Amino acid sequence: MGFRKDFLWGGASAAHQFEGGWQEGGKGVSIADVMTAGGNGIPRRITDGVVEGEDYPNHVGIDFYHHYKEDIALFAEMGFKAFRTSIAWTRIFPNGDDEEPNEEGLKFYDDLFDECHKYNIEPIVTLCHFELPYHIAKKYNGFMDKRVIDMFVKYSNTCVERYKGKVKYWLTFNEINNQTGAPIAHHLIQEGGILTTDDNPDNEWMMYQSCVNELIASAKAVKEGKKINPEAQFGCMMGFTPFYPENCKPENMVEAMAAMHKTEWPLEVQANGFIPAHVEKLWERHGYKIALSDEEREALKEGTVDIITFSYYMSRVAAWHEGNTHFEFHSQGIPGMGESDEVDNPYLSKTAWGWMIDPLGLRWALNWVYDRFHKPMMIVENGFGAYDKVEEDGMVHDDDRINYLRSHIEAMRDAVDEDGVDLLAYTMWAPIDIVSASTGEYDKRYGFIYVNYNNNHEGDFARSRKKSFFWYKHVIETNGEDL
Ligand code: BGP
Numbered sequence: 001m002g003f004r005k006d007f008l009w010g011g012a013s014a015a016h017q018f019e020g021g022w023q024e025g026g027k028g029v030s031i032a033d034v035m036t037a038g039g040n041g042i043p044r045r046i047t048d049g050v051v052e053g054e055d056y057p058n059h060v061g062i063d064f065y066h067h068y069k070e071d072i073a074l075f076a077e078m079g080f081k082a083f084r085t086s087i088a089w090t091r092i093f094p095n096g097d098d099e100e101p102n103e104e105g106l107k108f109y110d111d112l113f114d115e116c117h118k119y120n121i122e123p124i125v126t127l128c129h130f131e132l133p134y135h136i137a138k139k140y141n142g143f144m145d146k147r148v149i150d151m152f153v154k155y156s157n158t159c160v161e162r163y164k165g166k167v168k169y170w171l172t173f174n175e176i177n178n179q180t181g182a183p184i185a186h187h188l189i190q191e192g193g194i195l196t197t198d199d200n201p202d203n204e205w206m207m208y209q210s211c212v213n214e215l216i217a218s219a220k221a222v223k224e225g226k227k228i229n230p231e232a233q234f235g236c237m238m239g240f241t242p243f244y245p246e247n248c249k250p251e252n253m254v255e256a257m258a259a260m261h262k263t264e265w266p267l268e269v270q271a272n273g274f275i276p277a278h279v280e281k282l283w284e285r286h287g288y289k290i291a292l293s294d295e296e297r298e299a300l301k302e303g304t305v306d307i308i309t310f311s312y313y314m315s316r317v318a319a320w321h322e323g324n325t326h327f328e329f330h331s332q333g334i335p336g337m338g339e340s341d342e343v344d345n346p347y348l349s350k351t352a353w354g355w356m357i358d359p360l361g362l363r364w365a366l367n368w369v370y371d372r373f374h375k376p377m378m379i380v381e382n383g384f385g386a387y388d389k390v391e392e393d394g395m396v397h398d399d400d401r402i403n404y405l406r407s408h409i410e411a412m413r414d415a416v417d418e419d420g421v422d423l424l425a426y427t428m429w430a431p432i433d434i435v436s437a438s439t440g441e442y443d444k445r446y447g448f449i450y451v452n453y454n455n456n457h458e459g460d461f462a463r464s465r466k467k468s469f470f471w472y473k474h475v476i477e478t479n480g481e482d483l
Pocket of ligand 1 (some may be wrong): 014174175239311381385429435436437438439444
């Protein structure tokens with residue numbers, strides 16, 4: 001009973017949120033490098049190139065680029081079996097469409113993966129985590145252009161070939177479903193949101209088209225990657241949020257189903273190999289002409305994933321509104337698209353950023369995915385963003401974080417023990433404080449390891465262990481028995 005003996009306990013991060021060194025080692029500019037800091041209710045913005053005087057936190061991250069040995073040693077001290085990180089596309093192909101890869105960039109990840117293996121830490125590697133090369137966004141309008149599919153596949157093949165003996169687990173795109181989950185520019189980052197605006201009526205069509213192109217790129221990368229390295233295991237990566245109906249009114253029940261359709265459809269594509277009927281119907285209803293050839297449909301079929309991975313932070317609630325013409329969930333009131341179909345959950349508390357805390361939702365999520373696809377799964381993100389305070393004893397006593405993680409690991413253990421789901425890994429987000437993806441803040445902290453740096457760019461990047469560091473070490477030591 002309990003977790004499998006070889007369960008991969010660890011943590012997860014993403015290149016743009018912690019590496020820094022944005023102009024070192026021949027790296028090119030990514031979309032994340034032209035994203036301003038937000039916070040305090042101000043949204044992040046993607047600027048057209050780097051603008052002097054703006055704050056771009058991803059330029060520095062937490063300087064992992066120069067601290068990776070120290071950081072991996074700390075992960076090893078906690079007993080990590082796995083570390084999920086991403087490769088910055090622009091370290092390998094600085095412009096995205098370059099002929100030859102950048103050797104210095106390739107070498108950096110060689111060293112990083114070697115450092116992980118030194119401590120028997122298995123790397124789990126995301127190829128594209130919210131950071132398309134800026135040049136691709138500008139020149140091709142990102143994944144709206146079919147040529148970018150081949151650029152991604154070339155990049156993926158280069159990595160799978162180079163790190164053959166070092167990386168077994170590959171995830172193609174981070175939270176690929178967020179591309180169409182909420183039609184605001186922030187979610188167009190991966191495709192190159194620079195050329196779109198929030199109130200562009202073509203946004204939804206563009207999001208579907210660019211997401212379809214990403215799905216084709218992903219499938220081709222899986223198929224070719226398995227030829228390059230038959231040992232490799234490829235996974236999709238979803239941002240998973242269960243949707244509950246507001247109550248047992250049948251309309252709300254069907255609205256919650258529609259919300260799951262709307263937000264998780266790429267998972268169906270990557271696991272089943274075809275576009276689900278409900279999506280084809282939505283395109284038809286809206287008159288979206290999605291370019292998808294027979295050959296591309298075949299590619300989707302041939303490139304299904306081996307494992308399903310997802311992030312889990314919260315659940316959400318869907319409500320039907322009188323006057324809605326279809327069961328078609330909209331999370332935001334968008335011009336021409338009606339009011340928001342999302343409401344609060346009165347049974348749950350929230351983080352300081354309004355994310356609903358729902359450990360049982362994780363058990364529900366694991367079952368929802370396993371019931372449908374029967375493939376091994378990994379939880380590759382789950383964590384608690386908070387304002388941490390260093391106390392007089394020099395330590396962060398992050399009991400709220402411990403409670404959050406404990407309750408989620410318990411729910412995950414129940415899903416394994418009582419429901420029989422096949423779970424391979426748990427990599428919490430993020431073992432060390434990093435830059436927040438949604439707000440660009442340093443002060444939204446997730447780590448077991450505190451980094452002395454803040455929103456005002458004060459601090460020396462010194463690392464120190466929080467109370468949760470010692471708690472998680474014990475969790476790993478007991479393989480999740482003693483929480
Ligand atoms: C996920 C992203 C991560 C990470 C996490 C936490 O959606 O995959 O990159 O950032 O959310 O979000 P945030 O950093 O906005 O708190």
